[in-house]
């Protein structure tokens with residue numbers, strides 16, 4: 001079979017490997033000068049390739065979309081992915097949080113080994129080819145710096161990614177092309193992203209770039225102080241930015257914040273002392289106030305970092321109460337009003353994409369037979385922790401196997 005893969009990210013390259021290993025003729029096209037740029041970018045912060053938790057817990061991270069992904073993820077599981085890495089010569093290890101990383105944390109060495117394997121399997125890679133649609137039936141059309149080209153196919157795999165960090169190639173421009181073919185798309189939106197907060201000038205000037213160490217973040221309320229639902233608390237170090245907040249615990253709440261922002265402003269709450277209960281904190285605040293202490297000195301003596309003290313001031317319009325119980329209550333749940341999610345350009349991933357009604361159980365487009373959609377361009381989302389890459393590898397793997405099976 002002659003198979004064309006468009007998109008040389010993890011999903012597309014995995015599909016190419018499985019197909020070429022099964023003896024098919026495979027060509028991969030990508031619009032950037034080099035393949036897998038987002039994968040390389042992911043490696044810059046330490047490539048978290050998958051997660052080691054039990055498979056049912058793992059699948060739960062995909063929320064309602066797990067029902068569409070579970071067969072692919074069970075078919076090429078986190079253990080399979082670790083074995084695959086090892087087969088490439090890159091051993092992985094499980095970090096303290098259960099996350100799985102290559103031993104050197106990097107993506108580039110693994111990508112090099114992978115491309116070598118793909119070349120040995122006869123996979124041809126065409127860079128600087130932007131897919132623009134179809135030219136007649138069974139021919140994909142590409143724009144290149146030297147003119148338009150077409151590629152005939154028996155089967156095609158689209159692995160075009162989402163729309164975050166568009167400068168690495170995943171620009172989401174494919175959405176319109178597929179809509180014109182009758183494919184339903186849920187618009188791509190930022191996921192695992194920061195949030196916008198209207199900080200005071202003092203906060204921005206003094207604390208932009210600083211982490212709030214060892215905090216716990218919950219989504220507290222939407223438009224009034226009524227709880228939106230049971231808050232889920234995420235521990236970590238949210239980071240103050242000039243325009244809001246970033247970091248793991250914020251990304252983890254992005255999906256809920258997005259859903260609730262539709263109803264009005266959302267308040268998140270930051271617990272500055274997640275390891276102390278209210279009474280212990282109140283006692284500490286009561287016992288440590290010297291007669292001549294300024295508020296700043298008192299808070300410092302109680303272990304409130306300057307950035308935490310500034311959060312308390314932001315929340316009270318710089319009118320911090322003097323009563324230890326009131327300060328303890330505030331420090332256990334500093335309210336921060338979120339006005340928006342940050343833009344998709346700097347998000348880790350995107351939500352939305354090709355809807356589940358538009359593909360069959362093998363990720364084949366219902367409207368365009370013999371064309372499959374895999375990876376982040378499908379309509380699922382997941383938190384950081386290795387779940388993103390795993391679903392991309394697994395869906396690429398599953399679609400490739402389905403293509404091979406259809407040829408028997």
Ligand SMILES: Cc1cc2nc3c(=O)[nH]c(=O)nc-3n(C[C@H](O)[C@H](O)[C@H](O)COP(=O)(O)OP(=O)(O)OC[C@H]3O[C@@H](n4cnc5c(N)ncnc54)[C@H](O)[C@@H]3O)c2cc1C
Pocket residue numbers: 006007008009010011012029030031032035036037038039041042043045046047048049050129130131132159160161162164165168169170171172173174347348349374375376377385386387388389390392
């Ligand atoms: C900063 C950052 C850190 C991350 N860290 C992690 C992590 O540690 N762990 C994790 O699990 N996930 C991480 N991710 C997410 C992960 O990298 C992505 O989910 C994953 O790369 C998506 O894979 P994909 O193959 O679906 O698409 P992509 O990797 O986005 O690849 C899509 C490819 O399609 C090409 N393309 C798009 N449109 C066209 C077109 N019209 N014609 C031709 N080619 C086209 C693009 O150039 C691109 O190469 C991170 C993401 C970012 C931005």
